[in-house]
Amino acid sequence: MNDNTSLHTVLIVDDNPTNLEVLSETLTGAGFEVAVAVDGETALEQVSYQKPELILLDIMMPGIDGFETCRRLKSVPETKDIPVIFTTALSDTEKKVEGLALGAVDYITKPFYREEVLARVRIHLKLYNLTNTLTKQNELLQAEIQYRQAAEAALRQLNEELEERVEERTKELTTTLQQLQQAQVHLVQSEKMSSLGQLVAGIAHEINNPVNFIYGNLRPASEYVNDLLNLVDLCQQHWSNVPSEIKQFSEQIDLSFLKEDLPKVLASMQMGADRICQIVTSLRNFSRLDEAEVKTVDLHEGINSTLLILQHRLKSRQGSTGIQVTKDYGVLPEVECYPGPLNQVFMNLLSNAIDALEERDQQRQQAEDGDPQSEITIRTELVHADQVKISISDNGSGIPESIRTRIFDPFFTTKPVGKGTGLGLSISHQIIVEKHAGKIWCYSSPEGGTEFQIQLPVHQPQKAIASSK
Ligand SMILES: Nc1ncnc2c1ncn2[C@@H]1O[C@H](COP(=O)(O)OP(=O)(O)O)[C@@H](O)[C@H]1O
Ligand SMILES: [Mg+2]
Numbered sequence: 001m002n003d004n005t006s007l008h009t010v011l012i013v014d015d016n017p018t019n020l021e022v023l024s025e026t027l028t029g030a031g032f033e034v035a036v037a038v039d040g041e042t043a044l045e046q047v048s049y050q051k052p053e054l055i056l057l058d059i060m061m062p063g064i065d066g067f068e069t070c071r072r073l074k075s076v077p078e079t080k081d082i083p084v085i086f087t088t089a090l091s092d093t094e095k096k097v098e099g100l101a102l103g104a105v106d107y108i109t110k111p112f113y114r115e116e117v118l119a120r121v122r123i124h125l126k127l128y129n130l131t132n133t134l135t136k137q138n139e140l141l142q143a144e145i146q147y148r149q150a151a152e153a154a155l156r157q158l159n160e161e162l163e164e165r166v167e168e169r170t171k172e173l174t175t176t177l178q179q180l181q182q183a184q185v186h187l188v189q190s191e192k193m194s195s196l197g198q199l200v201a202g203i204a205h206e207i208n209n210p211v212n213f214i215y216g217n218l219r220p221a222s223e224y225v226n227d228l229l230n231l232v233d234l235c236q237q238h239w240s241n242v243p244s245e246i247k248q249f250s251e252q253i254d255l256s257f258l259k260e261d262l263p264k265v266l267a268s269m270q271m272g273a274d275r276i277c278q279i280v281t282s283l284r285n286f287s288r289l290d291e292a293e294v295k296t297v298d299l300h301e302g303i304n305s306t307l308l309i310l311q312h313r314l315k316s317r318q319g320s321t322g323i324q325v326t327k328d329y330g331v332l333p334e335v336e337c338y339p340g341p342l343n344q345v346f347m348n349l350l351s352n353a354i355d356a357l358e359e360r361d362q363q364r365q366q367a368e369d370g371d372p373q374s375e376i377t378i379r380t381e382l383v384h385a386d387q388v389k390i391s392i393s394d395n396g397s398g399i400p401e402s403i404r405t406r407i408f409d410p411f412f413t414t415k416p417v418g419k420g421t422g423l424g425l426s427i428s429h430q431i432i433v434e435k436h437a438g439k440i441w442c443y444s445s446p447e448g449g450t451e452f453q454i455q456l457p458v459h460q461p462q463k464a465i466a467s468s469k
Contacts, residue, residue, distance in 0.1 A: 008125055009033045011052035013043040013069065014087065015061045019110065023056060023087075026114050027121065040069035047079055054125055056108070059088045059099065067102060074103040081131075083124045087112070181410045185426050204283040211280060215273040222266045229259055282308040294460050296334045299342070299390065303327075303378060306346040313354050314376075320361045323354060323374045330381035332388050336460045341431045348424035349392045349452050350376065355415065356396030356450065363397075386458045393451035399444040407442065437461055 010032050012023045020036050027034050035052060037043035039061050047055075055073070059066035066086055073079045086099045086107040096107050105124050108117055232255070235242060282305035307314070307325060316322030357374040364371065372395060379391040399407060406412045408429045413422030432438040438456040 008054065009035060009050070009052045010121060011035045011037065011043065011046065011055045013037045013040065013055065013061070013066070014058040015039055016058070019058070019087070019112075022112055023117065026112070026117050030118050032121070040064035040066065040072075043069055044072055047073065047082070051079065052082060053128060054121060055082055055084045056087050056121070057084050057104075059086055059095070067099065070099070070102045070104055081128075083128045085120060085124060182430070185410045185423060185430060188423060188427075200283050204280045207276070208280050211273060211276045214269075215277055218266070218270050218273055222263070222270075225262055225266060229262070232259065279308060281305075293338070294336050295339055296336050297339050299332055299335050299337075299380065299388065300329055302339055302343045303346050303380075303390075306343055306350060310347070310350055310354065313351075313358075320358070321373065323357055323376055326375065326377045328377060328379040330379075332380055332382055333458055335388055335456060335458050337436055337456065338431075341435060345428040345431050345454070346390075346392070348428045352424060353392060353394035353396065353450070355419075357394055360397050383455070388456050388458060390454045390456070391451055392454075393449060395449040398446045398448065398450055399442070400446075404442065404444060432456070 010027055012020060012027070012034060013036075014020045014023070015038050020038070024034050024036060035046065035050065037046050041063055043055070043057070057066045057069060061069075064072075066088075070084050070086075073082065073084065080103070083105045084103065086096075086104050087110060088095070088099075088107055089110040091109065099107055105127070106120055108120055235246075239247070314323045314325060353376050357376070361374065375395045377391075377393050379389075379393075381389050383389045403412075403414065408425050409422075410426040411422040412426075413420035415422075429440055432440045432454055436456055437460065438454060440455075441453045442450065443453070444450040
């Protein structure tokens, strides 16, 4: 007796009591649990409320025979898997084959041999159990596969969602960063403009008054001097009557040279005062604190003022031959714009051009005859009826292609710390594109230098225009 068999229920179906007894005893003796039925119908009924694990089925029985019983068992889903072994006295091969074709797993011939019965019953129970286990494991595996597939799909979905969210978030962050940088540029720009503008306007105002004293008095002063010189002339006509003391003093002060030089001194003072007045006007022009308003102005005036302020950087100095500025001005109508910020753009572009030319000069070991003269060319023209174009170009060494897309980025600079802020072009871009609904382009090549082009509408879209006059 072993544990494997102790729990199994075997149903024996036979109309012969002796057969029933022999089989029953054999199986019970081997530790099987045994149920019996004496015909096919009873067997079917019994199976419906207690399912055995194996059926030993006699073929020749009164009522429905073994084959029919087997057919019915196999036609019901609940019982179709129960292994059926036919017990038969027949040695007729055809019948055995018919039984097997009906779904029986084996047959045992009568008279029974105890050991054969047990061996066949055991082997089929084992097969049946193994099949069951396999089926169950298969089901479990199927479930596991389905579970994993579902988990994988969920994971994939989650991953996709995550990627989407990361992408969205990155986009948001990039936009925020750009807005932040723009805001920072705005802030720096307005801060710089207002403090610089106030400073320049303050100085211009302070200088303006004393210069006006000088400038205003120069004309009467030269008239007085003329009168005095005429007086001296008159005295000299009567030189013989003049006391020797006066003659002596006139020699001492070299009167004839003084008479010749004094008008020149006055003329040069006049020139100096003129120039100071010009500079003061330029400073005021440049710093225009009226930037909140759109005004109608002559753009050439703004460019000229900016050039005047930059004059000291254009002149020849030791180690450089200076920069030649060519103005190729077209006929422009007055343009509606914010003059202060626009001058700031001219200043940024011209400073960059000067920086580039100076840098190129420094890179040259020493000036040679064949070196091209450093040049800045400013061109203006009316394109269409309502657009003006301003081009500022230099013949410096250009902007390398690798950085050309970045020059308008806030804080992008190739200049040493302390020299460049990297804000000039980004501010200029903002002023032209956002403030004036204009356009700005950069063309550059190592041979041809760099050209910045600005296009501005003659009339601003918003109509808040006040005359500058
Ligand atoms: N005319 C030019 N020639 C060569 N490089 C230029 C010129 N204008 C601008 N650049 C390049 O663009 C960069 C950004 O210019 P900008 O925004 O004015 O900042 P910054 O002048 O403070 O460096 C400069 O550092 C320089 O590399
Ligand atoms: Mg700059």
